Structure formats: structure tokens, C-alpha cells
Amino acid sequence: MNMKPNILFVNLPSIPFNEIQKIVNKQSDFTDFIQPISFPMGLLYISSYMKKNVDVGKVCIVDFVLLLENLIHYQTLESFINSTIEKEVNFTPDIIGISLIFSTSHRFFETIVLILKKYWPNVKVVVGGTHATNCFKAILNCDAVDYIIRGEGEIAFSSLIENIVSGNSNSIRGVYTRNSLSDDVFFKTSLIPNLDKLPLPDWELLDTEKYITSRGRQRVNVDEAQKRIGTIITTRGCPFKCTFCSAHTVHGRKVRSRSLSNIIHEIKLLHERYGVNLFIPEDDLFTFKKDRVIGVLRAVTQLNIPDVEFQFPNGLSIATLDKEILCALKNVGVRTITLAIESGSDYVQKKIMKKRCSLTKAKEIVRLSRELGFIVRCYFILGFPGETKQHIEITKNYILNLKADWYVIHPVVPLVGSELYQQFLERGDIQDNHLVWEQSSFRERSFDTIEISGADLKKICYQLNIELNFINNYNLKNQNFNRAKEQFLDIINLYPFHIFALQGLYKCYVGLGDKLKAKSTLDILRDTIKNDKRAKNMFTQYKQLFNPEFLQYIFPDKKNLNNKDFE
Secondary structure (H helix, E strand, O other): OOOOOOEEEEEOOOOOHHHHHHHHOOOOOOOOOOOOOOOOHHHHHHHHHHHHHOOOOOEEEEEHHHHHHHHHHOOOHHHHHHHHHHHHOOOOOOEEEEEOOOHHHHHHHHHHHHHHHHHOOOOEEEEEOHHHHHOHHHHHOOOOOOEEEOOOOHHHHHHHHHHHHHOOOOOOOOEEOHHHOOOOOOOOOOOOOOHHHOOOOOHHHOOHHHHHOOOOOOOOOOOOOOOOEEEEOOEEOOOOOOOOOOOHHHHOOOOEEOOHHHHHHHHHHHHHHHOOOEEEEOOOOOOOOHHHHHHHHHHHHOOOOOOOEEOOOOOEOHHHOOHHHHHHHHHOOOOEEEEEEEOOOHHHHHHHOOOOOOHHHHHHHHHHHHHOOOEEEEEEEEOOOOOOHHHHHHHHHHHHOOOOOEEEEEEOOOOOOOHHHHHHHHHOOOOOOHHHHOOOOOOOOOOOOOOOOHHHHHHHHHHHHHHHHHHOOHHHHOOOHHHHHHHHHHHHHHOOOOHHHHHHHHHHHHHHOOHHHHHHHHHHHHHHHHHOHHHHHHHHHHHHHOOHHHHHHHOOOOOOOOHHHHO
16 A cells, blocks of 8 residues: 555446436437536545545546536446546546445446456445445445445545555544444444534545536526536534435534635635636525524625525525525525425424424415515425325415425435335335335335325326426416526426427417417427427327317317327
8 A cells, every 4th residue: 555545536426327227228318317517525525634634645536427428428337437437547546435425326336336446456445425324234245345434524534544554453433344244333423513624625626617617417597608606515414304304314413514704715715716606505404593694695795706696406494594584695696596395284294204394484485585586496295104195185285376486396215314214114115225225316216105106106296397387387377478488498408308398488489479489489399299209208198288279279180189199
């Protein structure tokens, strides 16, 4: 082992493995899913802390989230991984640190770790992240893995490097090997009490321009020409006990916040060095304390960053919001408020998911947000243990009266480490294996429960998305045609085959009196239904949601429309 070891970091994609296989087999492409691209914050913090505290050699990162779009040029996943390693790594690493955050990454991890060990048989492989923390026994059973870090990794990873270099076997809290599997108790690393003690993320590890200017696969709404995107984390931990969340398994229940000066220093540097003007906090609970969040936002306004904007795609907690905080968010350029409501049933809120969101307050926050001019997006999840179809109908009726701009509705998925995962296990709905882990994405539900089948739940969620966002779109119904038009164009940009977005766009142009664009959109809709396989499939499953008169208007030569007409 080199006295100054070379370090390779690897960041894994969160896309489910079956989706990746479809791309490899040319059965799918990148228009079928969104892979969010953002700074790999966990690895950047680990790298900066390591460089400050340990004498290391060469350091680089291979970020498969960023590079995954190149997969379409390869015949196998293995050839893609091999080629990527050859292009991106120009030294022999002594230690590889792999970030395994998402359960959906598990099988990609199993593939890549064997390839890495084949390349460099003597390298020490260290794995950390949320999924690694909660599935450490299964991961340690992989012969190519040498160490697991459970919990926050900055201090533990640096201590482990010192152990490896010196040949010591000193015990490090939260660090385990295969020899540890017989232990009775498995601890996690101690939480870092003072986040200001951590150096700022190691941005120099990245080709930052590729992240800052990323478009298309982003999970945010951006102005293509002006926005430069940067990710920050201002707190760790969340006190709430929602059954579907596993974040507490790494960052704990107590919120730890960086100081105001520390946060503002980072924001200022991101702008001065890289021109960042759109900031995305990835906190579990950014708005946990009113005085703190208002202080941060007011300090940002004093930086006078041109065209500054904040977005919160993770969702803000209703319990922490009020008009004063909303106004402070408005003053730092927030245009879209994303609210994590999750269910419209009081019973599900209090007795099942344990989120306990006040549905009355949620309506008020939506009203205030629209009054202040925000675009309002709301998250809902369906299919909890004990949640019946009647509860789902209650949620639907609640949403219909919520008057938000957009709704994101998904089947609830059991994340390893969450209370929900344990509930599904104990009921016998799932098995504790990679088949469940790899489908832990918010549009998958492969298993049935006594309340509802997986297929029915997915169909209900998808149909609700169509009914609420397209057929009964609030802005369309209230003749806010320009606002509705921008929403539909965003969808079409990502999913050009989306026939309901095309129908909505057509209605917007009609409402705006733009006859030429209305006719052009109608022609595109006709051609898309006839010629695009995904559009045909959507039409076959959901054509009953089209107004019959509208269908006849689109296809005047068809007296009785049948699925065979579009095969």
C-alpha cells in the first residue's frame, strides 16, 4: 500500500436496473425516465474532509449518473463500464469509495464492483450510503467488498484510510468487514455535531460545468438560457417519523444546522467561482426552524446575486410553513413551491403514514402560495399497508379541491430502513432481497397487498395523474392558458409522445386564439397517436379519458374508434 494512497470515488445511477437493461437492449431510451443530475454531495464532502485530514495521492471520481447517457452507444452494460473506467481513470487506485445511496442501484453496484476488483485485484473497496447502511450484511457477502461504512462517512472514511495505510486494525465505529458478520451488535458512525467543522464540498473533483449547465434530465424547471445550477446542504437530520422515509438511518432524527455565515460563504463561492444562480438545497428539512430559515434567505438577498433563484424539488413540509416564510422564499427568487402532502385522508395521515400533515393547513398554504404568485406542485403517494381504495378516493376528492398547479402521484415504495419496509415484510407482502430493492423507485410497484394489486395501484396513480394534471388541469379550467401552456410544454419536452399533454396544449392555443398553433398541435397529436408506439399504448389504455366529441374531431374519418385502428 502506498504511503500516499490513490483514491477513486464512484457514484452510482439511481435508475432501476431493469430500466438500464432496456436501454442496453435498445428497448428503451432516455426519454422514458429522468435521471436527476446534481453534485454528488456525499462524496464531495468525504473528499474534502479526507484531503484536509489525510495525506493522499491522486484522487478522482467516476460519476455514472452524469455518464449514463453514453450507455446507448454500447451493446452490454459491462462494456460500457469497462470503457468508462478506461477513459476516466488514469492511475491505479489503492482505495475505491463507492456511494450506494439508493436501493435501485443495488444490481448496478453488484455488476460494477466485480469489474473494479478485476481491474485492480489489490484495491480495497469501501462502500457507504443509505442503502449500504441498511443492507450492509448482503453487501458484505459480496467477495469484492472489503469494508462497509454505516452512517455518516466523512470521519470514518479518513480514519479507515489511515488504518489501511499503516496496517493497523484499530476499531472504527460504524466500519465493518466480512469478519464482522458474526457480531451481535452493529453500530453506526457517530453523528457529526458541528457541521461547520466540515470543509466545503470538493467541487474541484468535478467537471463542474457539466453539472451546473445540465438540462433535460434535471428535476427542476429552469430557464435554459440563464440558470446555472448548484446543490447545497444546509442541515442534516429530520425529527419527523414518516413511515416511508429512511433518511434518519444515516442522518438521525435531530436536526443539525450549519451556521448562517458558513452557508452564506458557500453560496457566495458557488456564485463567484462558477456563476451559480439557481441553488437547490438537498436538506431533509430545510425549513425546520423559522428564525433560521428566514435569516438564511434574507442574507442571500443581500448578496445581490443577479437573477438568483432557489428550488426545493425534494418538497417542503407543510408543518413548517407560514406566510412569512413564503414571502422570504419569494424574495430569493423561488418560483415553484413543492409541497409534500402525501395523502388527502386524515386517517392515513395520522394512523398509517404518521406524517400528520394538517390537510386544512395544506389548503391554506396552497392558497397563500398561489396568492403570492408561486407555481404550486404537490406530492402524493398511495398504497400504504391498511390504505383502502376508499382512502384513495378521499385523497382524489381532496386533490380536486386543492387548486394547485400540478400534482405528482406515485405508488408508495418500501425503502430499506424505513418503518414501512418492515411493515410490508411482517405482512408477507415482500421478501428482503434485491428484487424488492431494485424496484424501490417512485413509479414501480411489483407486489400485491390484501388491499390492492401492484398493477391496479400503478394504473390508479397514472390515471389520477392524467385526470388531475391534464383533463382537470386547474389553470386550463380557469383559463390561465399561458401558465397551463408552459406546464404542458415542459412535459412534451421530456415526453414528446404524451398525448394528453398535446391535447392540453391544443386547448391552450385555442383559448389564446392562436389558430395556427392550435391546428399544428392537433396535427402533431394525430400523427403521434398513429406513429409512436408509446403514444399508441397510452391511447389504448386511456382513450376513455378523451372527450368523445374531441376524438371524433381528431379522427373525423373514424365513425367508431377501435384500438385496431391504431395498431
